[in-house]
Amino acid sequence: MRMSDANLGEHVGRKRYSLPELFRARYSDTQRYLIIWIITGVACGLAAVAFHHSIQFLFSGILGLARHFGGGSPIILGAILVAAPTLGGLVSGLILTYLAPDAAGSGIPQTKTRYYRDFGIFRLSEVAWRFIIGVVSVGSGISLGREGPTVHLCSALASNIGQFFGLAKKRVQAMVPLGMGAGIAAAFNSPMAALFFVFEELLGDFSGKSYFGIIISVVIASAVQRLMTGEHPAFDLHLGELTTAPWMLLAIPLGILAAFVGKAYVEAILRIRARVTLQSKMPKWIKPALGGLIIGLVGVSVMFLSEGHLGIFGIGYDDVTSMLNGHLNLFTVALMLFAGKFIASSVAYGFGGSGGLFAPTLFIGAMLGGMMGIIGQHLVGYDNEIIGAMAMLGMGAFFAGVIRCPMTSIVIIWEMTRQDSLILPLMAGNILAWLISSRLQSVPLYDSLLLQDKISLRKMPDYQGDQDWRNLPVSTIMTFEPATIQGAKTLKENLEELKKLGLKHHAYPVVDADARLIGMITHHEMQEHLLEDADKPTSEIMSDREIISLRPESSIRDVAQILVVEDVMQAPVVSATDPQKILGIVTLHDIARQQNQIDQALGR
Template identity: 30%
Template sequence: MWKFKHLPDIVVITTLALVVGIGAGFGAILTEGLVELVHHIFFETKLWGLLDGMGIYHLMIIPALGALLFAPIIIHFARDARGHGVSEVLEAVSVHGGRIPPRVGVVKSIASGLCIGSGGSVGLEGPIAQIGSALGSTVGQIFTLTEDRIRLLLACGAGAGISATFHAPITGTIFALELILGHVEARYFSAVVISAVVADTIAQLHRASCFVAPPYTLVSVWELYFYAILGVFAALGALTFTKVLFKMEELWSKVPVSDYIRPALGALVLGVIAIILFQFDGFQVNDFPRLFGIGYETISDALNGSLPLQVIFALFLIKIFTTSLTLGSGGSGGTFTPSLFMGAMLGGTFGIIIHGWFPGITAEPGAYALAGMAAFLGAAAHAPFTAIIVAFEITHNFYIILPIMLATVISTLVAQSLSPTSMYTLKLVKRGIKIRRGAPEHATDVMETTTVGEAMSTEVETVPLTMPLFHLMEKFDQSHRHGFPVVDETGELAGVVSIKDLDAAIAGGQLSGRTVAEIATTDLLVAYPYEPMGAALQRLGVREISRLPVVKEEGSRQLVGILLRTDIIKGYNEALAKRSQKK
């Protein structure tokens, strides 16, 4: 291994990119196979006949059963496997030096297979991209490569995952460079291309292309005005989806139920919607709800102009809600394909209306569905290059390049002017994580690349809510500390108490019979192990405090450490020393 690492850089990177591409290709086949197997067991055999007597209500029971299976797997083995995957990959690139725990890829594959196979309204590309990223990161860690090389192999894995999912190696390459790395450089481009091409070659052994569309053309130059208007609508639709997705995650995090149960509740709601829609014509394909699963057939129907206006518009609105519901309640799957789905439905709706008004100068509605796919994805992901390429590569339709480029660029510009964050970065920015962009040698604030978990103190002295104030006074005298986290009878964080709080109580007079619960601050600011120190430092400045309790994750009260100003200074110095050693 030592000899291999010291071979010429191009040999090392090319060889490992080839390995990552092979792994991502087979990973995509295994994950897709798991989805098909779960779908077969649940929907085709009705759980080996056990659900035969349930009638239409199996559409509600099956998603809930799938959620009950994947929820404990995520909770016990890899919480990073929850959600759509790309945000977690960006966090690894921006904060963790490209390092992703190897188990994440395995857990993501199983959880997503169960979620999508049982009807979750999400895509497969995000999970496969995260699986490929975890593989690339693991390979880099095994060979103890530098952080820059690990990030590159992570990007190779992400691009290979997208390539294998859609049989689109160019899209996979641009996705990795535009979204994951945020820059283009010849040596990185070559490595990502190798991984993407190899992964796609292997994945084609499993299935053919997902979509088929007629060879649409630009009927009239006047159509360009309509495509420009479509770009604006796509931007507004994409912004709506991003906001609904984030709000849904916030809403479900506040639902007072166990993490084991929350995804099942979301799945039950999804099932109820499916049962209602199943009563109407056009909302099912092959006796399967169009809103369940990935939705390749429905996208193809939109591209071929075979969906009526009321169905295609309703599917656009419903998909925004159901994808947000699945992910917000704790499901596992991607948002890339759902964005293509929503864009195709929105574009198809627009096309039906415009073609009805101006049949002589406009193409068939399917052409607008194709442009809508690209425009919606470009606006939602802030990735116009990826969106433009994917529209051509997955449909093999290169005849309306100008309309697609125009609609996508306009949608992306409108979306970026209205919101600086995308569906992949909004959650990270809200947590204070600065997305890494630019070439690896570009300097990055060490406060944004060092996490709270790396700097915090894990040995935490706490006091119970029931502690008498006289005992608290003694504890302050003995420890010489200025504050303590306060825990309840279950050991979970309930508040903090400072020496200033105690001084105020003493100044007020009566201490006898009073407890910590009466003076503790319960309106807490907390930190999380995975967020950058810069975000925690800003939070300390909000109330001019000197410590932040660190809890396991958002919505949790499980105390895992405490972050003091001295910890931040120590972490900052260690990060500077580490950067100096690398240089």
């Protein structure tokens, strides 16, 4: 029950109350949440605009410096443009290594982890460090975008607002979608796409219980952004009115092409990241700097060969705008920008840089669609407006193929370009790209990045459904870095060590001195042989039974069948290229647990 104003004043006179306590006393729950949602929208809108302008200010300053000192000397100009992302990578690498490791990458995987695993609890320092590193990294010319970091920044800000007002854990968790939606809305000036992205990428379903708060924060953040930067869409277009015509059928082959190129792009990011960031022995802090050096060299090479195009550096939206308006109609230039951005952004992310993948995905998609339009111009005589329109369709299809949020991909392109006549081909190409890419790679990009970080996806979003989850790779539910026992140690030593660690599982992988898999042994077998063979090495006690091992890419359905047929409760998951390198372990309990979670989500 609320205190009356008189009683509230009387209590305040006797005791000093915190702001959250006064807030709870004066307002009803509905009023309190409404005020918190409005505060969140305003704060996220201001943070997103400040982040955008800070990146733009730094990047413009670097370009101005390069042109001032290198105006008469291509060598000096190129040296400054190579040095900038290298230095930016070095600074961000040092911060990421020693001060803020959670600020690496795009920020969307981190946001999903916090939401599903940590009740949406972010530290306040994450807001500051994400802002600083994002500005240094993207502003210095690292070939990534600001949208993913904006999501992380605003989600962390929303979480801390909820914590400040003393909300319960589940309520703080519910603040994260508000911050995510507000961040996307302010970054792209696309409030409708922001709503779809929150539900497709984070929440996984379109539950009505979450709509109200997200809508309010998105609307407020968009209003703040428009008041400060203007009403114009993300790209300044002058194409005129396009009408439905036969050339729009090109959206179908473009969607197919975007799916396969998107698959290659995702693979490039994951493989470079696995090789460099996760496995390489070089110091962590130097990796982003080395990535910045490669980006600088690629960017300068493309700049000189394309007569001044700088789209490889930073966000690159100036070249995207040029392509969308049909002004960039040279195939060789478009191809250089496409290839350069593909390489530079893959290297930037793979080498541990800080920045998002939305901007490079839209850039590569625009160049891909634009190249198809340019080919059509040479073969059929299409005018420049159709080149621009094909670039828009390419952006949407490639976004759908890489990010794998089909509704977001349609709405975001429409909101950023405001071309109503392109809705039908946009829908056709995007859905086709999404369907094919889903077949080519069952785990979406952001979830694959989480798996590389050994974060299990047992609590998968509800949208995976009761049919789809069985086709996912077993790596999504396996336990990473399982408890192992040393084959050279005695049974007694291993059992004592397990007892000290408080571990008791059904079975354990047995490894040699180099941590290579040599077998499996159950806890029951160890106990059974303890009296007679306590001082024997564990490797001599193991049965001669063949090791039943699994590959990380095997589907959950196939793994369940293997475990049942082989009559084992668990099996180690090993590398596809090295059958003795253990990556994790999966049990029948893991699979049953996942089925129970799906049944609960579907209300069975």
